[in-house]
Amino acid sequence: MKCKLYQTPQDFLEDNRGFLLKYEAAVQLNMGNAQSHSGEACHPGLLFGRYEEQGEPLLLFGNTLPWNLCLNAVPGETHAPAAATELAKHLKQSGIVIHGLNARKDLCEAFLPAYGGTFHMRTGMDVMVLEVLIEPPRAPGHVRKAVPADLGMLTEWGLAFQREAVHESPSEKEIQEKFSQYVEKETVYLFEQPDGTAVSLAASNRALPHGAGISWVYTPPEHRGHGYAQCTVAEICREKLAEGKKYCTLFVDKANPISNKIYQKIGFQILEDCFDYKLNEEDGV
Structure with missing residues (x-):
């Protein structure tokens, strides 16, 4: 060796x-x-x-x-x-x-x-991979790209995501700068209800040679249970596969088996664990 x-x-x-x-x-x-x-x-x-x-x-x-x-x-x-x-x-x-x-x-x-x-x-996470999208039930509303006017909300949700996912509290400035870059690159997606209320977030900010990485999947507690995150992630997968990517990948918290099942329903499979x-x-x- x-x-x-x-x-x-x-x-x-x-x-x-x-x-x-x-x-x-x-x-x-x-x-x-x-x-x-x-x-x-x-x-x-x-x-x-x-x-x-x-x-x-x-x-x-x-x-x-x-x-x-x-x-x-x-x-x-x-x-x-x-x-x-x-x-x-x-x-x-x-x-x-x-x-x-x-x-x-x-x-x-x-x-x-x-x-x-x-x-x-x-x-403790599972690395999941999707090669063929299974279309989820449609929730009322649509997915759109985030714009600079969303930055305040994105910063708030990004901080909440960090507290919930990894039990850490980064600075507001750090999260704001990160999402400002993502928005500029058009890699942030929001699910928006028919009345224009944004209710879920996901990002695709890691480009791989043959795939696309998805991260920052977050829905505020008051909007959970309606399939918004599933629809947002599915839209990213649909877009990236149509662009010629062979797969999409994301990390799912092992402590949240509900998310694991939600992603499996649209075609994700566990590839490997990651701690x-x-x-x-x-x-x-």
Whole structure:
């Protein structure tokens, strides 16, 4: 088993192109982070590499501070947990800072005890993929793209989503800036009732080579149970598949089985699990 580090994120993308394209829905976070920094030089806070055996990748990793360390491996690869253990020891011994871990369950179980410290789980998720849309029942109203006038509402809903989904409260400015960029790129979708009241939100802001990532799915509590989120997500899927994307993908909270069933009804299937752990600050390197 050999560890290979890359000089740039672009080198990581090129050397692992076959792997990334074959498993792109599962590796979308690592791939997206590498693409965002492709022209930069790697350093401990922007670290990309892999563990390999006979030249074939066992485990891909990317550490892009302030985001979590992300790990990916071939589904069912029995040697990948051992590689995750070796990576944890290497990072700890080298004094390389991580803020947390994002990986499937078996990789988390191998990495966390080897790294040491105290981690707390933020979310346990299922990565879901849709290739063929099953049309949902139509709710009264329609889906539209968000516009700058919606920014105040989007900021409020984005903050509520963060509190509910990951139990964190980012700054209002941070969420406002994020949604301002999304609106400018026309990647935010709202379900609007016939009277013009917006009642649900979803975004498609992660473009993959063959797919489209969906996130920020949120409906205020008073509007839940009417199929608005399902219709909004279905509209995004309909649009992206018509544009030539082969699939759409989203992350669903394991603690919310109702959402899981709702998405399965329109054609989503579970691809892989994905757990998000944060390292307690006092245990950081």
